[in-house]
Amino acid sequence: MPHEIVMGRGSLDSKTFMDGIALGSFFVLVTAAPFFDRLKNSVYFLMAVDGGFASFAGLLLMCLLQVCDNGSMGCCRDLRHWPL
Numbered sequence: 001m002p003h004e005i006v007m008g009r010g011s012l013d014s015k016t017f018m019d020g021i022a023l024g025s026f027f028v029l030v031t032a033a034p035f036f037d038r039l040k041n042s043v044y045f046l047m048a049v050d051g052g053f054a055s056f057a058g059l060l061l062m063c064l065l066q067v068c069d070n071g072s073m074g075c076c077r078d079l080r081h082w083p084l
Contacts, residue, residue: 006014032039039045 006012006017012020
């Protein structure tokens with residue numbers, strides 16, 4: 001996404017884009033903080049958090065596989081052949 005917006009379209013520079021991301025994160029934190037006690041007991045919220053953790057683990061695995069595919073880490077060269 002940053003490459004598309006900053007480099008591709010040229011509509012924002014990199015610093016402005018990162019400031020927008022930080023401001024958006026801060027806004028979500030400030031607005032969600034008063035409701036967190038109610039949210040942490042919600043089944044739907046907990047399922048969303050579990051889904052976020054699962055997607056993060058998948059993202060880490062895909063990054064590891066890409067590094068292995070580039071051949072820059074010899075210790076995991078056989079990882080590409082695991083049946084996922």
